[in-house]
Amino acid sequence: MGLQTADDAAVYRVADDRAIIQTVDFFPPVVDDPYAYGAIAAANAMSDVYAMGGEVVLALNLGAFPKDLDREIVREIFRGGADKVAEAGAVIGGGHTILDDEPKYGLAVTGFVHPDRIIRKSTARAGDLLVLTKPLGTGIVTTALKHSAAASHEVEAAVESMMRLNHTGSRIMQEEGVHAATDVTGYSLLGHSYEMADASGVGILIRADDIPLLAGTLEHAAGGHIPGGLRRNRRWLAQEDRLRLPDGISEEWVLALHSPETSGGLLISLEPEKAPSLRDRFSKEGEETWVVGEVTDGRAVGVRQSPAQAP
Ligand code: CO
Ligand code: CO
Secondary structure (H helix, E strand, O other), X not given: OOOOOOOOOEEEEEEOOEEEEEEEEEEOOOOOOHHHHXXXXXXXXXXXXHHOOOEEEEEEEEEEEOOXXXXXXXXXXXXXXXXXXXXXXXXXXXXXXXXOOOOEEEXXXXXXXXXXXXXXXXXXXXXXXEEEOOOEOHHHHHHXXXXXXXXXXXXXXXXXXXXXXXXXXXXXXXXXXXXXXXXXXXXXXXXXHXXXXXXXXXXXXXXXXXXXXXXXXXXXXXOOOOOOOHHHHHHHHHHHHOEEOOOOOOHHHHHHHHOOOOOOOEEEEEOHHHHHHHHHHHHHOOOOOEEEEEEEOOOOEEEEOOHHHOO
């Protein structure tokens, strides 16, 4: 379907009414529990299909494990992934595993979408509202966990968020009709916002006051628990007038907005009139959403924060 714009996944039309969505993702453990790790890696890998408004139909396991790793741990990782794929209504059709010093797990994922109903990140329009479907902070909280600095309730909330599929979101976007969407992952909220703005030829204004954060995010950012990739995101966005931060924004907020996320939420761009009904649908499915900004003229990403909100 073309390589002109950076979409979340590859799309290949196989019939007038059907296109294949293909994507792959895998990474080292982000949490200690092997079952949760497998489930998070699977939810994350399937997310790009959902960001494009598709349905997942088939997945293949990709695994790399140390030779001496307990077999029971490997089984738990695969079980976590398999449960998520089953929840998605899809099947695992096999996979491939190799030996590696550091464990890695993820999925190659195949989905379907109607070629006329592909949700892209390049079609946001000035005047749209931006809705986010998960809080930020997974990268910072899991980094704090690696440094043994995260409280168990903080880790539990992060794990619950990362394990949640963006499946409901894909279905609701299709039913309600939206202009554009992407999922918030390694490039951070600001990085993915910039991708959407750049691809759509619009500007984006993020209202930091309305951004939901996982418990512990600002404290752990201030404490130096900075995920790999955050500095790269910051350098990338500092180029060419891509980002305008408000005077007086605190360093921990800047870190949170630039932090890579794992299995983050959808960032949905839609007509303001449609936002209440879309959010109502999420809420009926038990999922919270936040209006975090708007699409503007221009090309850059701006952040606004009221002085009282800065800690
Ligand atoms: Co994506
Ligand atoms: Co991806």
